[in-house]
Amino acid sequence: MKLASLKHRRDGKLILVSRDLTQAVDASDIALTLQDALDEWDKLSPLLQARYEALNDNNIGERFPFNPADCESPLPRAFQWADGSAYVNHVELVRKARGADMPESFWTDPLMYQGVSDKFIGPRENIELCDEAWGCDFEAEVAVITDDVAMATPSEKAGSHIKLLMLVNDVSLRNLIPSELAKGFGFFQSKPASSFSPVAVTPDELGESWQENKVHLPLEVFLNGEQFGAPNAGVDMTFDFAELVAHAAKSRHLGAGTIIGSGTVSNLDRSKGSCCIAERRMLEILDLGSPKTPFLLYGDKVSIEMHDKEGRSIFGKIDQEVVPYR
Known part of the structure; x- marks a missing residue:
């Protein structure tokens, strides 16, 4: 899985990024931030993985172009x-x-x-x-x-x-x-x-x-x-x-x-x-x-x-x- 944080308030908004780093999809409905995902990793990572696979298979409609300039560090603060x-x-x-x-x-x-x-x-x-x-x-x-x-x-x-x-x-x-x-x-x-x-x-x-x-x-x-x-x-x-x-x-x-x-x-x-x-x-x-x-x-x-x-x-x-x- 590849994860990133769009600039949003202090802790960013979680997205999944395609393996080739060209496309992304919102994941904030699963976990609002990467820290939220890590807090419940065993429970949430399978859900994130399923959406990540759908993104790479072009089997998801809400994807958008990935732009690193729109991102914080994956954990904007830790x-x-x-x-x-x-x-x-x-x-x-x-x-x-x-x-x-x-x-x-x-x-x-x-x-x-x-x-x-x-x-x-x-x-x-x-x-x-x-x-x-x-x-x-x-x-x-x-x-x-x-x-x-x-x-x-x-x-x-x-x-x-x-x-x-x-x-x-x-x-x-x-x-x-x-x-x-x-x-x-x-x-x-x-x-x-x-x-x-x-x-x-x-x-x-x-x-x-x-x-x-x-x-x-x-x-x-x-x-x-x-x-x-x-x-x-x-x-x-x-x-x-x-x-x-x-x-x-x-x-x-x-x-x-x-x-x-x-x-x-x-x-x-x-x-x-x-x-x-x-x-x-x-x-x-x-x-x-x-x-x-x-x-x-x-x-x-x-x-x-x-x-x-x-x-x-x-x-x-x-x-x-x-x-x-x-």
Whole structure:
């Protein structure tokens, strides 16, 4: 199934989107919002699936053209958004960039922070930035949405709680991070609102590309129309999504609609490029002695997308421009 949220009040209006992302149909009579659907997923998902199949079979009359610009992020706001760092190779590089050592435990115990979730940026909305000097960066990731997860759920069982997947642009303000972390209390000002793909999909939509709780496809990032990177999200992922969900649930229950991010996708094979500027800058420091790629400036455009093995877009495209906040 592919689901999206049309712009409507604060939490959107639920629609189903055809597999080829060209057509949509209203689903708000089944569940007004995606959060409503997740709250009663076992009861409502069969009804949504039946309408989704009718949409793809051209067996429904009320369909309309799908326009991602009319959509919020699938969950316009969420009760919880926790972002991991499953690609430890990326963590190591970025920590080097700010002169921080990496403890050995990072290879066995995931990093995770709790991000802004009361209002996400829409997939085609601008990234508003107060000051270019803050070092604005994109971070291309994959995320999952869960149903209710009980506290202390082990990773062997956590995978069954993954109901949907999305793409993420986890916006970071790199030049605010060092002084903020030096206080010893974690990210806050350096991690503003993130954005998600126009469409969220059930794992079965990925077919064989969803294995071992990982998405085995390249995540494509373009900066100002030029490809910045396309690392494979299933390669070099130290912690799979089931392990990330279990980590988040270690000491708390996770409510339906919890979003868990993978962290910036990164491959050891440097020919695949990068999914954030900070990683490229660190590689430039290692190769050239100093960084050459600037962080995002006003007018820069970022897009993030993933295609299946037949070249079809799965989640739609995150497509954004950095603009001054006024």
